[in-house]
Amino acid sequence: MSPSLDVSDLIRERLFPFPQRHLTSVTDLDPPDVLALLDLADAFVDLSRRTTKKLDLLKGRTLLNLFFENSTRTQSSFELAGKRLGADVVNMSPRTSSVTKGETLIDTAVTLNSMKPDLLVLRHSASGAPDLLAQKVGCSVINAGDGWHEHPTQALLDLLTLRRAFGDVSSLTVAICGDVMHSRVARSNVALLSMMGSRVRLVGPPTLMPADADRWGAEVFHDMREGIAGVDVVMMLRLQLERMDGAFVPSTREYFRFYGLDAEKLALAAPGAKVMHPGPMNRGVEIDSGVADDLGVSLIQDQVEMGVAIRMAVLASLAARLETA
Amino acid sequence: MARTQPIAFVNARVLDPESRYDGPGCVVAKDGAIADVRRSPSMEGSADLRVIDCNGAVLAPGLIDLRVKSGEPGAEHKETLASVAKAAAAGGVTAIVLQPDTAPPVDEPAMVDFVLRRGRDIETINIHVAGAATRGLSGEHMAEIGLMDEAGAIYFTDADRPIVNSKVMRRVLEYAGAFNALVSHRPADPFLSEGAVATEGELAARLGLPSAPAIAERIMLERDLALVELTGARFLVDQISTAGALDSLRRARDKGLEVAASCSINHLSFNEVDVGDYRTFYRLDPPLRPESDRQALIEAIAEGLIDAVVSAHAPSPAGEKRRPFSEAAPGAVGLETLFPALLNLHHDAGVPLIDLIRAVTLGPAQLLGLPGGRIASGAPADLVLVDIDAPIQVIADRLNSKSKNSPFDGRRLQGEVLLTMVDGRIVHQAPQ
Numbered sequence: 117m118s119p120s121l122d123v124s125d126l127i128r129e130r131l132f133p134f135p136q137r138h139l140t141s142v143t144d145l146d147p148p149d150v151l152a153l154l155d156l157a158d159a160f161v162d163l164s165r166r167t168t169k170k171l172d173l174l175k176g177r178t179l180l181n182l183f184f185e186n187s188t189r190t191q192s193s194f195e196l197a198g199k200r201l202g203a204d205v206v207n208m209s210p211r212t213s214s215v216t217k218g219e220t221l222i223d224t225a226v227t228l229n230s231m232k233p234d235l236l237v238l239r240h241s242a243s244g245a246p247d248l249l250a251q252k253v254g255c256s257v258i259n260a261g262d263g264w265h266e267h268p269t270q271a272l273l274d275l276l277t278l279r280r281a282f283g284d285v286s287s288l289t290v291a292i293c294g295d296v297m298h299s300r301v302a303r304s305n306v307a308l309l310s311m312m313g314s315r316v317r318l319v320g321p322p323t324l325m326p327a328d329a330d331r332w333g334a335e336v337f338h339d340m341r342e343g344i345a346g347v348d349v350v351m352m353l354r355l356q357l358e359r360m361d362g363a364f365v366p367s368t369r370e371y372f373r374f375y376g377l378d379a380e381k382l383a384l385a386a387p388g389a390k391v392m393h394p395g396p397m398n399r400g401v402e403i404d405s406g407v408a409d410d411l412g413v414s415l416i417q418d419q420v421e422m423g424v425a426i427r428m429a430v431l432a433s434l435a436a437r438l439e440t441a
Numbered sequence: 442m443a444r445t446q447p448i449a450f451v452n453a454r455v456l457d458p459e460s461r462y463d464g465p466g467c468v469v470a471k472d473g474a475i476a477d478v479r480r481s482p483s484m485e486g487s488a489d490l491r492v493i494d495c496n497g498a499v500l501a502p503g504l505i506d507l508r509v510k511s512g513e514p515g516a517e518h519k520e521t522l523a524s525v526a527k528a529a530a531a532g533g534v535t536a537i538v539l540q541p542d543t544a545p546p547v548d549e550p551a552m553v554d555f556v557l558r559r560g561r562d563i564e565t566i567n568i569h570v571a572g573a574a575t576r577g578l579s580g581e582h583m584a585e586i587g588l589m590d591e592a593g594a595i596y597f598t599d600a601d602r603p604i605v606n607s608k609v610m611r612r613v614l615e616y617a618g619a620f621n622a623l624v625s626h627r628p629a630d631p632f633l634s635e636g637a638v639a640t641e642g643e644l645a646a647r648l649g650l651p652s653a654p655a656i657a658e659r660i661m662l663e664r665d666l667a668l669v670e671l672t673g674a675r676f677l678v679d680q681i682s683t684a685g686a687l688d689s690l691r692r693a694r695d696k697g698l699e700v701a702a703s704c705s706i707n708h709l710s711f712n713e714v715d716v717g718d719y720r721t722f723y724r725l726d727p728p729l730r731p732e733s734d735r736q737a738l739i740e741a742i743a744e745g746l747i748d749a750v751v752s753a754h755a756p757s758p759a760g761e762k763r764r765p766f767s768e769a770a771p772g773a774v775g776l777e778t779l780f781p782a783l784l785n786l787h788h789d790a791g792v793p794l795i796d797l798i799r800a801v802t803l804g805p806a807q808l809l810g811l812p813g814g815r816i817a818s819g820a821p822a823d824l825v826l827v828d829i830d831a832p833i834q835v836i837a838d839r840l841n842s843k844s845k846n847s848p849f850d851g852r853r854l855q856g857e858v859l860l861t862m863v864d865g866r867i868v869h870q871a872p873q
Contacts, residue, residue: 220764221764221768222760222763222764242764242766242768243648243649243719243765243767244648244649244650244719244765244766244767247718247719248719248764262649262765263649263650263767264649264650265648265649265650297646300649303647303649327641327642327643327645327646327652328642328643328646331643332646332647
């Protein structure tokens with residue numbers, strides 16, 4: 117960045133109207149859109165590293181965080197992104213409010229729609245909930261994770277992290293390891309990484325691998341040592357506690373033995389390989405603390421920082437579309 | 442029965458699945474029964490006859506639908522007996538069998554009596570009811586099968602709920618055998634199917650929907666077939682939907698086991714791809730299957746492996762459907778679209794018309810021991826007149842059902858029901 121060009125000018129220069137009204141799936145995007153979003157996010161990373169982190173691109177706009185599932189990390193990331201762009205941010209966790217009284221998602225949506233938000237961020241336990249909501253509200257809907265289906269901003273932040281670490285992502289081989297079956301992060305990443313030319317492997321026990329996963333264009337491995345041999349990136353997935361203890365895997369210690377990432381298994385990956393995890397981590401279950409905390413290999417902290425930047429890029433770009441509409 | 446003027450249908454294309462006659466004909470309905478059938482386009486008139494010129498339209502026995510839910514008693518906001526009867530009449534369906542999973546359930550003779558009385562009072566179509574196989578549909582204790590049989594329950598089933606306990610299932614089959622009663626069971630392994638809303642495969646995995654493998658159906662069916670072999674009971678496989686289960690059924694038939702099977706019009710008309718972007722009107726139970734299964738079902742009809750095609754009419758108000766896919770109520774209304782959708786299997790898939798008609802008339806009639814399902818002197822005057830080529834568009838809001846959850850909404854089909862007759866009375870006539 118040239119010293120004469122201020123970061124806020126750079127952002128304005130790179131800002132583009134989002135190609136869709138909503139972001140519910142990474143398949144809403146084409147490769148050029150993805151690259152434009154990453155470029156914009158890069159500028160937001162610079163902005164966020166300054167003392168004054170605010171830019172009033174979303175001034176007067178209302179951002180509603182609607183989280184039916186608890187997620188401190190994703191919710192605060194969206195909240196911070198919205199606030200840094202000058203939006204009014206409202207957080208709602210209907211789990212504890214009227215939804216438990218039998219109010220449906222649609223009822224909630226209609227109510228919220230009357231509050232005239234511009235951007236609505238939704239986290240829901242049912243796959244497809246954001247698509248349903250998008251049909252019923254007048255604002256832009258951003259999927260912050262729906263069931264086992266998609267988590268598009270997570271895949272975008274992972275891609276941003278990888279591009280900043282490696283430069284070109286199209287030459288990378290990425291192994292996504294663990295509970296693929298129940299993972300929206302895995303689904304969004306397989307789709308996005310494949311779209312951008314990376315080679316993707318899926319690694320996990322057969323009980324946690326969805327049917328016909330090999331038809332996703334990824335190679336499937338049940339032996340982790342084989343699966344991560346020679347890869348550039350090992351992306352670990354969180355194993356939900358309720359899925360251990362004989363349900364999908366016999367025990368946490370057995371899981372860690374065969375599918376947990378430790379230094380010994382990581383040594384099989386390509387030299388300079390990096391480790392990622394969408395968080396929150398189960399240390400000693402899917403990942404060893406020694407690996408997670410080794411800043412030489414772990415990109416986990418970068419992922420969190422990139423999360424705010426990519427969400428700023430998505431929000432700013434969706435708002436830019438609202439301006440043109 | 443009130444005396445009505447005798448009616449002569451002339452210039453019809455008469456389709457009788459019993460004699461497999463498909464040709465020109467005239468039919469006279471008098472005093473609730475078919476009085477005369479002629480295999481010629483015209484007949485001599487008489488002063489007291491009302492003559493209906495069919496202009497070559499198909500005249501078939503009225504449809505008999507083995508598997509229908511209303512909301513009465515307990516959920517009248519979904520559907521009442523009056524509205525379900527109206528929907529049936531509009532669809533050319535002259536007899537329905539209501540499912541016992543109401544609130545309270547039909548699991549004792551007084552409830553059978555209540556539903557049958559209410560049905561008779563409506564005086565539109567013939568309303569039958571199936572009794573619960575187990576008390577409270579709990580799958581634990583046998584219901585009063587004998588007393589309900591006496592009260593008029595036409596078969597026994599726990600509807601959508603599988604009877605998990607093999608010992609209970611065995612006893613139900615054995616005991617029902619003493620009354621020569623028919624037992625119907627939907628095959629689904631409860632553990633493999635737990636929480637599932639889709640068929641396991643690439644599509645469900647991509648959509649992130651909880652799914653069950655297709656073999657969940659076959660596994661339970663194999664158990665049921667073994668128990669039928671042991672007990673010799675009369676058995677109906679409810680809504681068979683996978684090619685694997687059809688193979689099991691075929692093997693059992695080849696062994697000489699007398700097992701009947703039904704399948705739903707939805708599984709003959711749609712496949713899993715129709716779910717698309719989480720369209721909840723396609724959330725069904727059993728879930729929609731891959732296209733290869735649908736093709737296998739269509740072939741099974743022509744082969745004679747399927748005895749009855751059902752609408753699987755299951756009304757759900759909008760509020761229960763406008764939810765995320767996995768939280769939406771399963772099922773679809775189907776009484777009014779059953780016939781046109783079935784005719785589309787003739788138009789599009791080339792299934793012989795007589796085989797299709799048989800699966801909604803004579804097939805179920807024989808299974809239930811009903812006198813209808815045929816066009817012959819002395820048979821009940823339950824008839825449907827249909828223009829099999831007329832193009833229609835299904836518009837859910839115009840359906841007679843109280844609930845409008847039709848997966849056919851917006852679809853263009855061929856086949857319009859022109860007139861429905863029950864007991865010699867015209868209960869539905871299409872607007873001219």
